[in-house]
Amino acid sequence: MSRNKAKQTIPFDGHFQALASVAKTLSDENRLRILMCVSDGKKSVSRIVEELGLSQPLVSHHLKELKRTLLVNVERSGPFIYYEISDKRIIKILQSLSDLATDLLARRETF
Numbered sequence: 001m002s003r004n005k006a007k008q009t010i011p012f013d014g015h016f017q018a019l020a021s022v023a024k025t026l027s028d029e030n031r032l033r034i035l036m037c038v039s040d041g042k043k044s045v046s047r048i049v050e051e052l053g054l055s056q057p058l059v060s061h062h063l064k065e066l067k068r069t070l071l072v073n074v075e076r077s078g079p080f081i082y083y084e085i086s087d088k089r090i091i092k093i094l095q096s097l098s099d100l101a102t103d104l105l106a107r108r109e110t111f
Helices: 017-028 029-040 043-050 056-068 089-107
Strands: 072-077 080-085
Touching: 017 029, 017 056, 029 043, 029 056, 029 072, 029 080, 029 089, 043 080, 056 072, 056 080, 080 089
Parallel strands: none
Antiparallel strands: 072 080
């Protein structure tokens, strides 16, 4: 490699803390399941609980984390609170990560 070659710039340079925070939030299987659940529209906590078969306190905890990292939008309507995915690009990113994980695991020889 030539010394004169320009240093490659990482597009998210300076945003590593935010990236790490989102990645940490995405590192939980239940949060991923909740994101997929709310990716097709607004849902109440009780509907998410019903669809995923998780406890209400667990779903509420994970929704708090998803809200903290801005991955879900929250809307109050009377006594109900509805959640939906904040950006459709999240689904594309999760699909890309899933494809990458599948490819990497297929190449793995030992654990």
